Amino acid sequence: MEFVHKPIMVEECISMLNIMPNGIYVDGTVGGGGHSYEIASRLNQEGMLICIDRDKEAIEASKNRLAKLEKNIKFIHNNFCNIKKVVEGITNDFVDGILIDLGVSSYQMDNSERGFSYQADALLDMRMDKGQTLTAETVVNQYDKDRLVEIIFSYSEERWAKRIAEFIVRYRQERRIRTTAELVEIIKKAIPAAARRDGPHPAKRTFQAIRIEVNNELTILRDAIKNAVDCLNRGGRICIITFHSLEDRIVKQTYAALEGKCTCPPDFPVCRCKNKTYGKVVNRKPIEPSQAEILDNPRARSAKLRVFERN
Numbered sequence: 006m007e008f009v010h011k012p013i014m015v016e017e018c019i020s021m022l023n024i025m026p027n028g029i030y031v032d033g034t035v036g037g038g039g040h041s042y043e044i045a046s047r048l049n050q051e052g053m054l055i056c057i058d059r060d061k062e063a064i065e066a067s068k069n070r071l072a073k074l075e076k077n078i079k080f081i082h083n084n085f086c087n088i089k090k091v092v093e094g095i096t097n098d099f100v101d102g103i104l105i106d107l108g109v110s111s112y113q114m115d116n117s118e119r120g121f122s123y124q125a126d127a128l129l130d131m132r133m134d135k136g137q138t139l140t141a142e143t144v145v146n147q148y149d150k151d152r153l154v155e156i157i158f159s160y161s162e163e164r165w166a167k168r169i170a171e172f173i174v175r176y177r178q179e180r181r182i183r184t185t186a187e188l189v190e191i192i193k194k195a196i197p198a199a200a201r202r203d204g205p206h207p208a209k210r211t212f213q214a215i216r217i218e219v220n221n222e223l224t225i226l227r228d229a230i231k232n233a234v235d236c237l238n239r240g241g242r243i244c245i246i247t248f249h250s251l252e253d254r255i256v257k258q259t260y261a262a263l264e265g266k267c268t269c270p271p272d273f274p275v276c277r278c279k280n281k282t283y284g285k286v287v288n289r290k291p292i293e294p295s296q297a298e299i300l301d302n303p304r305a306r307s308a309k310l311r312v313f314e315r316n
Contacts, residue, residue, distance in 0.1 A: 011111060012039030013246055013308045017292050018104055019043055021244050021312045027051040028101035031092065033085030033233070034058060036110040038067030044104070045076045053077045055100075057091055059084045059134040059220075063110065084134070086229040092236045099238040105229075106246045109133075109216070111304065121216060123208035126186035131212075131219045141215050145182050150174045160217040160251065161210035169195040169211055188212075213249065223251060230259045230313075234283050237315035242287065248307050253291065260286045260313045287312035 012018075018040060024030065026049040032041040035056040045054045056071075056078060058064050064082050071078055081091050085105055092100060113119050113133070120130030120141060129142040148156070150170050158166035172195035173182065182188055192208045193201065201207045217223055233243050247253040265282035291309035299306050 011302050011304070012036075012043075013106065013108065013302070013305045014292065014294050014298070014310055015040060015043055017294075017310055018244050018246070019047070021287065021292075021310070022102040022104065022242055023240075024048070025052070025101055029053045029055070029096060029098055031055045031057065031088065031100050031103045031233075031236070033088055033103060033105040033229075034107065035067045035080075036060075036063050036106065037112060038070040040104055040106060041067060041078075042071055042074070044102075045071055045074050045078055048076055050077065053079070053096070055079045055081065055092065055095060057081045057083050057085050057088065060110075060113070061135065062112070066112075084225070086225040086232070088229065089232040089236055099241065100236050101238050101241045103233050103237065103241075103243040104246075105233070105243070107222070107226075107252050108246065108248045108304070108308070120185055121212070123185060123189050123206055123212045126184055128183060129185055129188060131216045133220045139219055141219050142181075142183060144215050144218055145173060145188060146177050156218050157211050157214045160214035160223065162250075163210040163214065165196045165200065166211075171195070185212075217251075223255060226252065226255050227259050230256065231263070234263055234313065234315060237284075239315055241315045242312055243315075244310060244312050247291075247309050247311070253309050253311070256311050257291075260311060263313060282316065284313055284315040287314050 024044060024047045030044050035041050035058045041054060041056050048054060056067055061082055064080050068080050079095055083091055109121055114121050117125035117127040120127045129140060129145060131141040153170035153173060154166050157163050157169055169192055172191050176182060176191050189208045192211050196207045245256050247256055263283040264285055265280040267276050267278055267280060269276050269278050288311060291311050294305040294308055
């Protein structure tokens, strides 16, 4: 299966990055190379693009896609949370822009072998990096009930988290849960019929929560943003695309903390909080895809873009 991923808000990302032809840029989640292609095509021979992804298949796909550009592009199989070490291993310079797209690629969702989708039967996997040991099967079969409740509720805000966890534990007492189809049926039985009539697929939130746990997506995000900002030149920007409220909240809060605004009472003669500022939030309200893009690519529907500029 070809690694295809339709990049989200390409024009908006390129505009916000303020790309300089001789600059250094990082795509922290290269995927199929859609965003990277547009960045690299705007660079001259002095410019550089560093492409990072935890999925080896994404790295190989983006290499093939970007090869014809004949630009200075480095491909690194790693997690974007290690962006600082990656950049320091390639250049002594700061970078001029960073893009991080937190969405699961279309390839990962549509390739049933990866076990991300609740709409296709496959082994429970959900690993973005196939080299790691933790899988969705491990989470579903080995985590105790309380931990499952915590994950499903905290990572997806699923109101039926407790019932779903109870049904999972009850089912696995008889046999190990190995496939996505088995898990979907368990979730459907756990959620009352009336609650399943409206809204998204009943398994959507639980699958999201398990995927986040398997790939440690939220735990690493806050530190990853701080490490990324440390890599930026003055005036350099980081653009982050999120796809659900939990991610977006972390990005928003981390950007606000990095602004380091004084929190002292107005009547203090001098600042005592000594909050350090690293830059400014470029857009207070997130940028969202146009209706035309959503019609063309429904997976863009929940995307939000937030931008921070280093001072």
